[in-house]
Amino acid sequence: MLVYSFKRLLSALPTLFIMIAVAFFMIRVAPGGPFDTEKNLPPEIEANLMKAYNLDKPTHEQFWDYLTNLAKGDFGPSFQYKDYTVTELIKTGFPVSIKLGLSAMILALFFGVLAGTIAAVKQNTHTDHATMFFAMTGISIPNFVMAPILILIFAVFLKWLPAGGWGPVGSLKHMVLPVIALALPQIAYISRLTRGSMVEVLRSNFIRTARAKGLSEKEVIFKHALKPALLPVVSYLGPATAAILTGSVVIEQIFGVPGLGRYFVQGALNRDYTLVVGVIVFYGALIILFNFLVDLIYGLLDPKVRYA
Amino acid sequence: MSTQLMDEQARKLLELAAQQTEVKGRSLWSDAWSRLLRNKAAMTSIIILALMTFAVIFGPLIIKAIYGFTFDYADWNQISAAPSIASGHLFGTDAIGRDLFVRTLYGGRISLLVGVVATLVSLAIGITYGATSGFLGGRADNLMMRIVDILYTVPFIFLVILLMVFFGRNIVLIFVAIGAISWLDMARIVRGQTLSLKGKEFIEASRAIGVSTPAIIRRHIIPNLLGIVVVYITLTIPRVILVESFLSFLGLGVQEPATSWGALVNEGAQEMESAPWMLIFPGVFLALTLFCFNFIGDGLRDALDPKDR
Numbered sequence: 001m002l003v004y005s006f007k008r009l010l011s012a013l014p015t016l017f018i019m020i021a022v023a024f025f026m027i028r029v030a031p032g033g034p035f036d037t038e039k040n041l042p043p044e045i046e047a048n049l050m051k052a053y054n055l056d057k058p059t060h061e062q063f064w065d066y067l068t069n070l071a072k073g074d075f076g077p078s079f080q081y082k083d084y085t086v087t088e089l090i091k092t093g094f095p096v097s098i099k100l101g102l103s104a105m106i107l108a109l110f111f112g113v114l115a116g117t118i119a120a121v122k123q124n125t126h127t128d129h130a131t132m133f134f135a136m137t138g139i140s141i142p143n144f145v146m147a148p149i150l151i152l153i154f155a156v157f158l159k160w161l162p163a164g165g166w167g168p169v170g171s172l173k174h175m176v177l178p179v180i181a182l183a184l185p186q187i188a189y190i191s192r193l194t195r196g197s198m199v200e201v202l203r204s205n206f207i208r209t210a211r212a213k214g215l216s217e218k219e220v221i222f223k224h225a226l227k228p229a230l231l232p233v234v235s236y237l238g239p240a241t242a243a244i245l246t247g248s249v250v251i252e253q254i255f256g257v258p259g260l261g262r263y264f265v266q267g268a269l270n271r272d273y274t275l276v277v278g279v280i281v282f283y284g285a286l287i288i289l290f291n292f293l294v295d296l297i298y299g300l301l302d303p304k305v306r307y308a
Numbered sequence: 309m310s311t312q313l314m315d316e317q318a319r320k321l322l323e324l325a326a327q328q329t330e331v332k333g334r335s336l337w338s339d340a341w342s343r344l345l346r347n348k349a350a351m352t353s354i355i356i357l358a359l360m361t362f363a364v365i366f367g368p369l370i371i372k373a374i375y376g377f378t379f380d381y382a383d384w385n386q387i388s389a390a391p392s393i394a395s396g397h398l399f400g401t402d403a404i405g406r407d408l409f410v411r412t413l414y415g416g417r418i419s420l421l422v423g424v425v426a427t428l429v430s431l432a433i434g435i436t437y438g439a440t441s442g443f444l445g446g447r448a449d450n451l452m453m454r455i456v457d458i459l460y461t462v463p464f465i466f467l468v469i470l471l472m473v474f475f476g477r478n479i480v481l482i483f484v485a486i487g488a489i490s491w492l493d494m495a496r497i498v499r500g501q502t503l504s505l506k507g508k509e510f511i512e513a514s515r516a517i518g519v520s521t522p523a524i525i526r527r528h529i530i531p532n533l534l535g536i537v538v539v540y541i542t543l544t545i546p547r548v549i550l551v552e553s554f555l556s557f558l559g560l561g562v563q564e565p566a567t568s569w570g571a572l573v574n575e576g577a578q579e580m581e582s583a584p585w586m587l588i589f590p591g592v593f594l595a596l597t598l599f600c601f602n603f604i605g606d607g608l609r610d611a612l613d614p615k616d617r
Binding site for chain 1: 423458462463466467471472473474550553554557558559560571572573576581583584587588594595596598599603606
């Protein structure tokens with residue numbers, strides 16, 4: 001297990017390196033620089049700017065500098081927010097994003113598994129068909145369409161909840177709509193996954209045995225069927241994290257939540273190169289780490305998987 | 309005379325009987341087709357999508373012929389006008405007075421086109437990569453699949469955003485970039501299928517009776533791959549459309565005055581309190597299309613997978 005973890009983390013390094021390299025060199029070959037403005041800057045000022053942002057050295061030296069700084073947790077200065085470093089922006093934005101993302105993930109897991117299990121137990125009934133129809137609808141409505149519709153209904157017409165913002169700490173009433181918008185497609189996806197694997201598990205021999213020895217249906221489902229049926233859901237957690245992080249980019253934009261995703265979009269639109277690359281590297285590392293954790297959990301749950 | 313007539317009748321009867329006893333071959337495809345025909349959700353989706361495609365292609369021309377609106381024509385007397393039959397703006401107009409119906413249809417052209425073209429790109433890469441990996445087997449296969457595993461953990465959508473930021477909003481770039489990031493599933497599936505087909509008895513049998521390798525690939529491997537590829541095409545198209553809409557929503561996709569459903573939803577979201585139709589119509593078109601593709605994909609999977617009959 002320990003050896004496996006070590007190997008996995010080691011193999012994550014080249015992935016991360018490739019991502020950093022692609023992002024880094026893309027900036028350098030991209031047409032237009034970060035200091036292109038309407039009026040031409042005097043050459044001395046431009047030279048000073050280049051020096052200040054470390055752009056006057058040869059490219060390979062810049063790359064090395066970037067890597068060593070990155071290892072120290074320094075993502076460089078933001079081009080757009082002049083007085084902030086990218087690290088500071090990540091520090092302020094990420095806690096907000098993680099609160100949003102984790103809440104959505106928990107909500108998605110709970111309702112997704114619940115709906116999927118109900119549909120599987122009542123296989124081929126109206127309940128099943130209706131649940132799966134709703135799940136398909138949930139998958140097909142993009143969250144950036146769902147979010148404005150939720151705002152229109154619950155904030156504009158009913159006036160139950162605020163249309164956006166975060167408040168000083170992210171109060172519950174500010175969180176409800178963004179979390180729902182973020183979680184809905186995942187609820188739909190997880191419920192389909194759960195239903196599929198649950199239907200299969202319920203047909204297997206050990207469930208027949210459990211029923212034959214007279215266990216109640218509740219015990220059969222919760223004590224025996226649920227754990228193996230959840231394995232595909234566990235392995236979906238990796239892609240789900242990526243989906244929620246990507247989703248939070250638009251959701252934060254729509255609801256005006258001051259998270260990392262919003263900085264990212266602003267950075268992208270304003271060509272704040274260091275910020276964009278910093279966020280991508282940060283999220284990339286996060287996703288790779290999470291995929292690794294998910295694989296470890298999977299190994300603990302599934303006795304068929306052995307890490308040598 | 310009467311005997312001749314009898315002969316005639318007898319021959320007709322015989323022919324009829326012959327026709328009936330002639331065993332009609334049931335191929336995988338005719339089986340699958342009949343199963344798909346029985347799937348109401350999938351059939352409805354196919355009809356809706358066909359109508360949608362027709363509307364998207366010919367709708368703008370028809371509207372131009374009747375009302376004279378084009379996707380970039382601004383009607384300054386009708387800014388943010390509500391849907392009305394009298395003015396001819398059936399879906400209303402946007403913030404600078406452009407007819408929303410034409411723009412929704414026009415945006416649909418871009419969205420569907422991206423869906424199809426990017427899927428073809430991903431198909432080309434995925435099939436070549438997967439089939440090569442599966443056919444070579446051994447160490448090459450191991451290495452190639454390891455690469456796919458690694459690529460799986462990279463959050464590509466962020467890299468596409470990066471690409472859009474650095475190289476501007478070029479529609480060809482969108483096609484290629486989205487196609488290039490969505491081939492991983494296809495490669496895995498094709499590789500698995502090729503690997504399992506390679507060892508099947510009927511392949512061995514055709515080798516034994518001396519069928520050449522290209523003929524085996526053409527006659528046996530490709531038709532057997534086709535089913536699963538078709539299923540994945542129908543599931544990749546909506547994913548790709550979604551990615552494009554996502555980019556356009558963020559303002560990184562197609563550029564004004566051209567538009568796509570994602571860009572229209574973005575404009576609509578900004579004006580939704582005063583002009584909700586700007587959000588609702590493009591949103592419904594987008595969701596309905598994704599919905600139909602997903603249903604067709606599901607239906608095809610059920611139809612082509614004989615295990616779950």
